[in-house]
Amino acid sequence: MDREAFRDMCRAFAQREIGPRWQQADADKQFPRDFYVAAARAGLIGITAPEEIGGAGLGTYEEAIAMEEMAKVNPNLAVSVLIQNVAGSILYEHGTEVHREMARRNIAGECLVAITVTEPEAGNDIQNVRTRATRDGDDWVLDGIKSFITLGGEADILVTLAQTDPAAGRHGMRFFAVDRHGKGVDASQIDTYVNRPAPTYRVMFNQARVPDARRLDAGFAAIMAGFNRERIMVAARWLGHMQTALDWARDYATTRHQFGRPIGANQSIAFSLAQAHVDVEAARQLTYHAAERWDSGIPIEQVILDVSTAKLHATQAVVRVTQTALHVAGGWGLTSELPAMRWALDALVAPVTVGSVEIQQRAIARQLGLPVE
Ligand SMILES: Cc1cc2nc3c(=O)[nH]c(=O)nc-3n(C[C@H](O)[C@H](O)[C@H](O)COP(=O)(O)OP(=O)(O)OC[C@H]3O[C@@H](n4cnc5c(N)ncnc54)[C@H](O)[C@@H]3O)c2cc1C
Known part of the structure; x- marks a missing residue:
């Protein structure tokens, strides 16, 4: 399938499967699991995964297309797919046959997964992860608290970063594929203003036993590589969201009349939308x-500048563009009768997650050769 046909397929999927679901999921703050199953059936879970485990074997470029098209309809059901694809890739890229079987089931729509990294004291500073995994015979015993885990309540497997050897610092960290339904694993929802159709959870490990066979041979370096690919998906997610906000604001500005003419006939409104277009196209x-650079196979170190530049721009631009749409909508924008406020609120998470604005600025500055810490 060529890229345009793939985009058409993703667009049709998003309109069919996200369009009718997202508003109820947003109001209920509950993830519709049947959406995950539908995404798996459409081949959108495991887009870059190898075909022998059921993946589509496509590139990051196609994954970005899927993310953009889904996010055009709703960025939050889109992010549930993003998480499957990132957590799933940790399982099949760094795991054993045990993990590849989990990834196969994930791709088949039978096993929802969550990325379980952030902690109350380890946000951007992932090196500070304190969840402790202690060896006990053939098992590991996990103790600690994770925060902001998207789908942490609904997932079947928590792809969890824990400290196995505190003396070794970040080199002592490993991922574990933890059974969410196992003894000693609990989750409670965090009430956020954003991401409501794909809720976030506080996850508690209290003497949770995990067989050694579920430990991945992947630690800090693996997540950083995975996070860089995730950042491209994050940029695509916010690209889709801002395109929708711009299209809507342009239509509103041409149909809403004040002083006997469309509000878009005023240069101040028209030019703000022109500026938003530049943000979207960039x-x-x-x-x-x-x-494209990621898929070319060049070493990750040579793609970091491109990734961080794309992520930094998209996560800042989506705030500007959705604020513009909100402003164009006037007083009605502040009601639930128009979507502008929902979009503006959703966009506020963009500069925060998967390496905040400042973390991207630091990465870019380092790539430019600046002696920043
Ligand atoms: C809705 C939502 C969903 C999420 N989903 C997941 C998930 O599924 N799995 C998961 O593991 N995590 C998830 N996260 C966590 C997310 O990635 C973290 O919130 C993020 O890393 C920020 O951490 P923090 O909130 O602790 O902020 P902090 O790290 O405390 O940062 C606070 C502020 O300080 C700034 N700052 C921090 N360090 C520096 C520095 N060195 N230089 C300059 N400024 C700095 C930051 O940019 C930010 O502005 C999610 C978060 C949210 C809000």
């Missing part, structure tokens, strides 16, 4: 450029 070029 996000598109940067995102797909980073995806």
Whole structure:
């Protein structure tokens, strides 16, 4: 399937499967699990996974297309797919046959997974992860608290970063595929203003036993590599969201009349939308450029500048563009009768997660050769 046909397929999927679901999921703050099953059936879980475990064997470029098209309809059901694809790739890229079987089931729509890294004291500073995994015979015993885990309540497997050897610092960290339904694993929802259709949880490990066979031979370096690919998907997610906000604001500005003419006939409104268009187009070029470079197979160190540039721009631009749409909507924008406020609220998480704005600025500055810490 060529890229345009793939985009058409993703767009049709998003309209069919996200369109009718997202508003109820947003109001209920509950993830519709049947959406995950539908995404798996459509081949959107495991887009870059190898075909022998059921994946589509496509590239990051196609993954970005899927993310953009889904996020155009709703960025939060889209992020549930993003998480499957990132956590799933940790399982099949760094795991044993045990983990590859989990990834196969994940791709088949039978095993929802969650990335379980962040902690109350380890946000951007992942090296500070304190969840402790202690060896006990053939098992590991996990103790600790994770925070902001998207789908942490609904997932079957928590792909969890824990400290196995505190003396070794970040080199002592390993991932574990933890059974969410196992003894000693609990989750409670965190009430956020964003991401409501894909809720976030506090996850508690209290003497949770995990067989050694579920330990991955992947630690800090593996997550950083995975996070870089995730950042391209994050950029694509916000690209889709801002495109929708811009299209909507343009239509509103041409149909809403005040003083006997469309509000878009005023230069101040028209020019703000022109500026938003520049933000959207720049996000598109940067995102797909980073995806193309990633897929070319060059070493990750040579793609970091492209990835961080794309992510930084998209996560800042989506705030600007959705604020513009909100402003264009006037007083009605502040009601639930129009979608502008929901979009503006959703966008506020963009500069925060998967390495905040400042973390991307630091990465870019280092790539430019600046002696920043
Ligand atoms: C809705 C949502 C969903 C999430 N989903 C997941 C998930 O599925 N799995 C998961 O593991 N995590 C998840 N996260 C966690 C997310 O990635 C973290 O919130 C993020 O890493 C920020 O951590 P923090 O909130 O502790 O902020 P902090 O790290 O405390 O940062 C606070 C502020 O300080 C700034 N700052 C921090 N360090 C520096 C520095 N060195 N230089 C300059 N400024 C700095 C930051 O940019 C930010 O502005 C999610 C978060 C949210 C809000």
